Amino acid sequence: MAFTAFSAQTSAAEPAAKRRSPIALFLLLPGILYLILFFVTPLISLVITSFQEPDPVRFGSFVNAFRWENYVIVLETYGEQSLRSAGFAALATLFALLIGFPLGYFIGITLRPYPLLQGLALVLVIAPFFISFLLRTLAWKQIFSDEGPIAGVLGALAILPPGQAITGTAFSVIFGLTYNFVPFMTLPIYATLASLDLRLLEAGNDLYGSPAVTFRTVTLPLSAAGVMSGTLLTFIPAAGDYINASREFLGSTDTTMIGNVIETNFLVLQNFPAAAALSLVLMAAILILVSLYVRRSGTEELL
Amino acid sequence: MNRPLPEDPMIRTLIQQAKRAQVSRRAMLAGAGAGATAVALAACSTDAGGELTPAEDTSADDKTLNWANWPFYIDEDDDGNYPTLLAFQEQTGIDVNYLVTVDDNNSYFATVRDQLALGQDIGADTVCLTDWMVSRWIQLGYTQPLNKDNISNASNLAPSLQNPAFDPGREHSLPWQSGFAGIAYNTEQTDPVGAVSDLWRPDLAGRVGVLSEMRDTIGVIMLENGVDISGDFTADEFNAALDVFREQVESGQIRNVRGNAYTEDLVNEDTLAAICWSGDITVLNFEAGYEKWKFVLPEGGATLWSDNFLIPIGSPRKTNAETLMNYYYQPEVAAEVAAWVNYITPVVGAREAMFDIDADLANDPLIFPDEATLAQTKIFRGLSAQEENEYQAAFQAILLGA
Numbered sequence: 233m234a235f236t237a238f239s240a241q242t243s244a245a246e247p248a249a250k251r252r253s254p255i256a257l258f259l260l261l262p263g264i265l266y267l268i269l270f271f272v273t274p275l276i277s278l279v280i281t282s283f284q285e286p287d288p289v290r291f292g293s294f295v296n297a298f299r300w301e302n303y304v305i306v307l308e309t310y311g312e313q314s315l316r317s318a319g320f321a322a323l324a325t326l327f328a329l330l331i332g333f334p335l336g337y338f339i340g341i342t343l344r345p346y347p348l349l350q351g352l353a354l355v356l357v358i359a360p361f362f363i364s365f366l367l368r369t370l371a372w373k374q375i376f377s378d379e380g381p382i383a384g385v386l387g388a389l390a391i392l393p394p395g396q397a398i399t400g401t402a403f404s405v406i407f408g409l410t411y412n413f414v415p416f417m418t419l420p421i422y423a424t425l426a427s428l429d430l431r432l433l434e435a436g437n438d439l440y441g442s443p444a445v446t447f448r449t450v451t452l453p454l455s456a457a458g459v460m461s462g463t464l465l466t467f468i469p470a471a472g473d474y475i476n477a478s479r480e481f482l483g484s485t486d487t488t489m490i491g492n493v494i495e496t497n498f499l500v501l502q503n504f505p506a507a508a509a510l511s512l513v514l515m516a517a518i519l520i521l522v523s524l525y526v527r528r529s530g531t532e533e534l535l
Numbered sequence: 536m537n538r539p540l541p542e543d544p545m546i547r548t549l550i551q552q553a554k555r556a557q558v559s560r561r562a563m564l565a566g567a568g569a570g571a572t573a574v575a576l577a578a579c580s581t582d583a584g585g586e587l588t589p590a591e592d593t594s595a596d597d598k599t600l601n602w603a604n605w606p607f608y609i610d611e612d613d614d615g616n617y618p619t620l621l622a623f624q625e626q627t628g629i630d631v632n633y634l635v636t637v638d639d640n641n642s643y644f645a646t647v648r649d650q651l652a653l654g655q656d657i658g659a660d661t662v663c664l665t666d667w668m669v670s671r672w673i674q675l676g677y678t679q680p681l682n683k684d685n686i687s688n689a690s691n692l693a694p695s696l697q698n699p700a701f702d703p704g705r706e707h708s709l710p711w712q713s714g715f716a717g718i719a720y721n722t723e724q725t726d727p728v729g730a731v732s733d734l735w736r737p738d739l740a741g742r743v744g745v746l747s748e749m750r751d752t753i754g755v756i757m758l759e760n761g762v763d764i765s766g767d768f769t770a771d772e773f774n775a776a777l778d779v780f781r782e783q784v785e786s787g788q789i790r791n792v793r794g795n796a797y798t799e800d801l802v803n804e805d806t807l808a809a810i811c812w813s814g815d816i817t818v819l820n821f822e823a824g825y826e827k828w829k830f831v832l833p834e835g836g837a838t839l840w841s842d843n844f845l846i847p848i849g850s851p852r853k854t855n856a857e858t859l860m861n862y863y864y865q866p867e868v869a870a871e872v873a874a875w876v877n878y879i880t881p882v883v884g885a886r887e888a889m890f891d892i893d894a895d896l897a898n899d900p901l902i903f904p905d906e907a908t909l910a911q912t913k914i915f916r917g918l919s920a921q922e923e924n925e926y927q928a929a930f931q932a933i934l935l936g937a
Contacts, residue, residue, distance in 0.1 A: 292920055309937055370799075377803040378742075395741055399805065400791055479747070480796050485784055485936045496931050499642045503928075 282508035294505055302509045310493050310510065317490040318517070320402070321471035324409035325417075328466050329459065331410070332417030336458070337451075339418075340425030354422070357415050365412055369481050372411065376404055376482070400484030408476035413469070417462040424458030425451075460529055468518055490514050587654040587848050589679040594854035598627075601852075602859065603634045603643075603659035605842065606795070607818070608712065610875035619871050623862050629855050634659060639794060640668040647847070651677045656849040661856040663711040663842045667750060670701030670917045672845060678707040679846040685857035688864035691883045695909065696841060701917045708843040709860050710881035712814075712872075715901065715912055716751035717837040719801065719816045719830045720808040728808045730834040731759035734788075741787050744801070744809035745780075747794045749930045750915040751838050752810055756780060758913060759835035765913045773926055781933050792934050801828060813901045817877035830901060832911045839912040841881065873902055 282302055284294035307314070335357070343350040360368060376382055376398040386392035398404055428451065436446035452459075474491025477483035483492070490510060497507035609617050620631055636659070637643045643664070647657040651672075664672070672678050683689055689709060702708050720728040725742075728734060734743045745752045754764050756776040762768050783789045790806050791797075798815050800806040816830040846856050862868060866884030873880040874892045879902060889897035900908045918926065 292924065309932075310935075313935065313937065373799075374803055377805050379804040397741060397790070397805065479791055479793055479934065484791050485934055488935045488937070493935055493937070496935060499639075499645045501924075501928055501931055502641075502645060502648075 278508045278511060281504050282512055284505045284508075292502065299505070302505045303513065306506050306509045307513065310490065313488050313493050314490050314513070314517070316488070317471050317514075318521075320406055320409060320477070320487075320489060321467050321473075323406050324413060324470045325463055325467045327406070327410040328414050328417040329463065331414050332462060333421055333455075333459070335414075335418045336421030336425050336455075340422045341428065341430070344426070344430070357418050357422075361415065366475065366481075369408055369412065369475060372404070372408060373399055373482055399482055400479075400487065402487055404482040405477045405487045405489075408482040409470045409473060412473075412476065413466040416465040416469075420461040420465065421455060421458040424455045428454055456529065460526070463525070464522060468522065471518055472514055587676050589853070590654070590656065590849050590851045592853045593851045597852060598855070599630045599632065599852065600661070600855040600859060601632045601634060601659045602856075603636045603662040604711075605637045605663065606635050608663070608842075608876055609633070610872050619863070619868050622868075623859065626862070627858055629858060631859065637662065637664065640665050644668060644671070651675070651848060654848050656851065657847050659847060660850040660852040661844050661846050661859065663844055665842050666699065666701060666840055666914070667917065667923075669708050669843045669845055671920075671923075672847075673702055673707050674920075677848050679848055679850065679853055680706050681709065681846065681860075682853070682857060685854055686861045686864065688861050688882075691864050691866060691869075693881050693883055696881050699914070708845045709864070710841040710843050711863070712876060712878040713839060713841040713881055714878045715813040715832065715837045715839055715904075716746065716748070716755060716810060717813060717830055717832045718755075718808065719811045719828045721801065721804065722827060722829050724804065725807045727829070727831075729831060731755055731810075734808055734810070735783060739788070739808055741790050742805070742807040743783070743789050744797050744806035744811070745789055745792050746797060746810050746812070747792050747934065749927060751812075751840070752792070753777060753780060753926075753930065754838040754913075754915050755810055755833055755835065758837070759833065761835070763913060764838065764915045766916065768916070770922075770925075774929070777926075777929055777933070780930075784933055814876060814878040817899075817901065832908065837912045839909070839914050877902055879904060 280296060281294070283296070283298050283300065284302075285297040285299040287293045287295045339350055339353045339357070343353060374380060378397055378399075383392060383398050386398075387394065392398070432450050432454070433446055436450045437443075441449065471489075472491045474489065474495050475481055477487050477489040477492055478495075479485065479492075483489075494507050494510050494514070497503045497510065610619050612618055617633060620633060623629070624631055643662075647659075650657045669678075681689075686709070689705070692705065692709065696710050696713070697705060699705075718728055718731070718734065725739060728736075728739075733739075750764075753773065753776050756779050757764050757768065757772060760772070760776055760779075762772045762776070780789075784792070791800060793800065797806070797809055797811060798819055801809055801811075801819065811830070813830055816828050819828055820826050844856070844860050846853050850856065863872065864882055866882055866888045869880045869882035869885040870888035870892055873885055874889065874896055877896075886897055886903040889903070896902055904912075
């Protein structure tokens with residue numbers, strides 16, 4: 233649904249040829265085959281698994297059934313973790329936006345007269361991707377450790393109460409999510425702002441708009457597409473993230489997110505129906521949230 | 536495509552034919568797509584049904600071997616080579632592909648279980664897994680019986696490990712290394728810790744780490760409670776230990792519950808004391824250059840576990856795998872490995888061989904435990920599938936905060 237929203241926008245701008253060409257279908261074939269093999273098939277398998285019930289004969293394996301209670305059970309058991317995932321992901325998206333928008337604005341508009349600096353700044357945004365994000369997240373765990381520099385300074389300033397750790401808290405998990413997803417927010421915003429016609433801003437100024445008004449009525453609506461795709465690129469993976477909140481990285485038993493629950497059910501408990509049901513619930517919840525969001529910000533003007 | 540067709544009858548027919556051909560091609564491809572889906576779904580199903588039969592052994596013609604093992608679990612030189620393995624290849628001509636692919640018993644099993652259920656080759660001809668996981672493989676019929684004629688050195692196996700409940704007579708498995716789960720503490724930052732109850736001291740609040748391996752963490756707590764974990768303990772006794780664990784996690788006394796990575800917490804001093812594995816502490820102290828951490832067997836007792844060789848049902852190189860086991864059961868070779876990994880070697884005679892390598896290590900009770908040390912340790916008994924499911928679910932619920 234989110235994807236149709238994007239295409240709807242572009243097709244509204246320049247109506248595409250409505251003619252159905254067999255050549256186009258033919259060219260789409262590899263993509264369609266790919267989707268059938270690697271998306272539709274696993275999805276069907278997941279749906280089937282989510283309704284399975286325990287095999288009465290062979291312990292630990294499951295047989296096909298229509299046990300819809302699986303969904304009720306997982307929602308009852310892991311409701312808290314599900315809500316926490318949505319909350320953490322929303323906060324991380326918000327913080328990523330607060331960091332990513334000014335950054336995108338700076339690179340796309342302020343640095344526009346200096347292409348060299350612009351390129352350099354872009355490289356700086358992308359550079360962290362050259363190192364595995366697992367390693368970078370582990371590095372933060374070390375930096376935030378009890379005897380590490382941050383905890384030492386905050387402790388000395390009496391901001392951090394004695395005995396309070398930074399790692400394994402909601403703060404460190406949301407920090408990790410924000411940190412890891414900032415580039416996904418910055419790049420789309422940069423892309424829309426880089427093509428923003430500066431004469432429109434001058435016009436706003438000429439029409440006695442204060443910088444704030446010009447920003448609100450010109451810059452922001454024109455960058456809405458970037459903000460929207462950035463938000464989706466951040467929120468969707470963040471809600472399902474199971475690395476930052478993992479006990480092995482920045483999380484603890486108090487910060488478990490839905491991704492960790494699914495991982496444990498798949499790999500440790502091997503309760504496949506529960507894991508499959510949770511995965512589908514997560515998928516459905518994200519689809520609903522995202523389509524509501526897209527509908528709101530896609531049809532109306534932002535703000 | 537609603538353009539009127541040309542007048543010329545010949546071109547008209549040609550175009551109509553071409554259109555039909557296109558439609559049928561599309562239909563055929565759609566059919567192929569549906570077929571692929573069906574095939575893929577069929578491959579996903581794991582209902583094999585019936586007894587599994589071992590794969591045919593082609594060792595005589597195929598001098599290769601894939602060995603899956605845990606990280607840092609074999610002697611390694613500065614160039615990243617494995618000296619004992621190189622010597623084995625030279626002696627036997629068997630080319631060993633050493634795979635460091637086991638990071639966790641459960642996730643390794645989750646990765647290969649579908650192939651095992653179908654009796655297929657999992658890409659490893661021998662794997663080293665922990666007792667309880669080996670027990671599961673044997674119960675499910677996922678292992679091949681060992682031919683002891685090919686492993687004459689198996690007679691060097693320590694007597695205490697010869698008849699475990701999950702594999703009496705060691706017909707399907709042979710220990711690779713053993714170890715203790717006990718307690719370690721930072722000697723510079725905290726007072727000595729001698730028992731599990733010391734971990735709950737107020738001065739260690741939020742600075743205690745425990746293992747995410749249920750049998751080790753809950754095992755030492757049960758031992759502290761005076762329960763014999765090798766005997767027929769009841770669900771109530773298990774749950775009593777679980778309650779202690781839950782209380783300490785929820786109060787924040789326990790900082791974190793981790794797998795192999797718990798050593799990082801000890802090093803950066805997020806944790807000052809931890810339930811941990813014996814060999815790791817030896818390595819940490821070696822890296823620190825002095826005895827910064829001290830490993831103790833808790834007053835209540837420690838758990839003793841082994842990781843064991845087994846041969847998956849679908850492996851076509853059984854004899855090669857047995858040749859490898861036979862090689863590592865030579866005392867000299869076992870001593871060489873033990874000198875590097877610092878866990879307990881199950882091979883009798885390795886201690887004598889160790890005196891030639893490093894006398895200090897030969898006298899280390901954590902590598903070559905004496906009777907008194909062994910008397911303080913217990914092996915967690917095998918759990919029935921039902922117990923396994925219930926206990927593991929309750930334990931994981933605490934880890935997830937659910």
